[in-house]
Amino acid sequence: MLRIARSGRLVALVASTALVLTTVQGPAHATPAQATPPADPVPAELASGWLVGNLKNGLIETASEWEGETFSGPSYGTSVDLALALDAVGGHDAAVAEITDAVAGGVETYTGSGGEVYSGSAAKALALAVSQGRDTASFGGIDLLGRVEDRVITTGASTGRLEDLSAWGDYANSIGQAFAAGALTAAGSPLADEVTDFLLAQQCDAGFFRLYFNADKDAAAQSCDAASPAVSPEQSADTTALVALQLASLAGSDPAVRSALDRAATWLVSQQQADGSFGDPQNGANSNTTGLGGWALATLGRDAQAAKAATWLRALQVVDACAPGPLKGEQGAVAYDEQGWNDGATYGISDPLDRSQWVIADVQALPALAYAPASTRAEGASLRLPRFAKAGTKVTVTVDGIAPGERACLTGLGATRQLIGSGDVLRVSVPVKAGTSRPTLLTATTKVQQAGGLTVLGKKKLKVRVAKKQVKRNARVKVTVRGLAAGERVTVKVRGKKVAQGKANRKGVFVRRVKVGKARGLAAVKVRGQYATRTGVAKVRVR
Template structure:
């Protein structure tokens, strides 16, 4: 049974559930704003001349056509607001949607209830007058789509006063959620009914179904009263509904309980690697971004952070990303999309569409990306010397969880992802190598690099050719690398050691001992492949 009134404020003090709107997810102390900023920059770079995002499709004749994607534009506005620091850009996006509001919400005399409710949610969240949004009374337009009598009271429906055979009612739970949020914010007398009907769409397990009961006259309009099996392949619908319910100021006990059930269900959908997805689409950026943002709005910092970590590991860093190099900040839909983009690029509008849609919904999830725990930030370490023909080990530290980077300067770039101690190896030739760690925002290089030492015959000179027993003789070794370690042996026994000076020279004085005859002085540098000898006559 639907309730005729709803008193929300009375339950605020009693509830322990932390809820905020998508545009007001609280910043976490250990979060890193950089990934969301980069994603926002990339997304804003995809706006058309009118300040709106565009999509693409293949026409019946095989040609590629483009269209204005108002829905993704609104998603972007909400995501930027959630990430924070983009008030001016969100206002501009809102202006752009308002300027073309009729194109988004109507088609001739037909009114699309879901688009209208989503636009109203944007207008009210931005403090715009919903009765004059883009010259349209958007509040009245949404209210007209709400059924006010019968078993479907509160339900949205698409309207067309003169429907053709092609017209159908595509209203669903997502649009209903936007209506519940926006009508409540606007103070509409239909807000309670719209919210009540929305809550009926939550199934006993905690998730929200997408489609309403087709028969509007059916007595039971609830999810649990639906005939047959309810399709729940993925968390997207529940996440979107949760975000809208969480944005309702002072929710009553029913909304609070619905959010608690949705939170528990969403949390259980997270995969071991932190992502979210479905059996049909696999783990992906849209599901992970929406669900991560929803869990953040409900105070589940740990799972939101894991989701953000998954997203960051699939964000383009520019350097080392092949043909995606110009797309720093873009979020790949999944691993396969990232690999294909690196190989082929995303200049084709059909390819780019998926990236834009992933960014519009994935960006909000990145707001929970964890910061590095290293005080010095990203760093790269290599040994001072390496032996030619062997594998050089490069150690990377200081990346944040999920942060992508690559090491260049060792032939093909080496990819690294994540926190802690990371290593890459590469076989090196003689010379000096200077590996560079490249992240989305900086390049880090160790001063001096690594000197790779090849096989070499060292020059060994003795100050005297003949000496008496127990005498001392000065040994000079040349051809070394600066700082190279040197060992000097006399008759096979170590008698001295040291490191070469800046000119690659080492000088030591050794005692020749008591034994008479020819004594061999052998020298080894940093590696056994770098040697030299000399002889002295002991009388």
């Protein structure tokens, strides 16, 4: 257990995989209705449901490897992340309360015991306690506010800086500093301004916030831009987004914070890829970074960019109706990246290490998914295809109304076709064999079938009968054609001249009285169905 706790602490404080709350003054519900275009609530609802279903005794469990062995256990950091994410999207008060109670029950394990204090974890726990209106002087039996305040340097060049009290070293960084700035401000702490000022000093000229502070706490230069030229600060969208989300609650009364957020927003927009994703040099585009970046952009008023991020995330979300077999039953889960999706589709995500990656990805994607664009088609999804198709050819299926990034699938035409909405009409070309089918379009919420389905017509000799074998010149003769498909188009020719056309009835029969013309002799009555491969002939003698 000790090894797991140490490993988890380093992940939370060094790898910057934590989520945050937009404001720590109370419930910070996302407002997707302000997004452009209007938002679809379904992706966030699916993600919330899946994540709540993964709680065990109020906590999220994750797994890690240590010297070749896998260890699983409660992750307080990820559990706090989930509580804040659920609070942000709204509608899950009971689950948030359950998580908060469970975190309070293990707050010393999470924030430090035996005389140790992990300042970032303590600040993050304080953010949760404040957001839920809990007693910060007795959260889980400890004075959490006092614990955070005690870890703030109050004199010298590093005034306002957090520092850890730990035999393992000092891993305090801008993420924990941001949690402290927001939480201490909300709690009315006299140290809030100093903590916020030190955090603002960590913003670099380009607009991003660096993760790590100067190693020398006594050096006169403690800001990013005053750091040694030999030290190149890491440009991290994760860190900048996390800091911006915490600072957002302070912007209303502080021009310096507003200016910092404007610069951070501009930098984040410059880091977003054309497809809406965010990433980093080591891991490429991923849902962790994209989730944080998208949420921050929405909070900072960049709705169009937030919608693009949410669209990218939605394409990695499991929709049960269209899920590959190994992912059935995991509706709402979000993959870390495309490789993660492919691995999950092949092997499933029951392995603790695999599942941990999906859980953490979904937690960080959840708030951003609240800004996923809705379908531009008010009537919802639609499916259009020809009534008939020729066997051995391809039929074009037109699909409209799938929201950008939304997963859908087309069934009933052989192998299931996976679709991802782009906001535009999709056209899918599918090879078909003879037979009748009911193609179906499935999404997380809809099932669309075209009335009548699709009939694929193969080569066939039609049965053609004339009522009389001999008729007078210019007479009419009754022609009956059988073996047609219901509604199939029919053309009748006598001596090469078209004399009738129409459609077969529900029983696949076509009946017409046709003129035989004035020429005497044997006349061929030729019938063509929907396609040239479907023909029949009869003969009548004209006297």
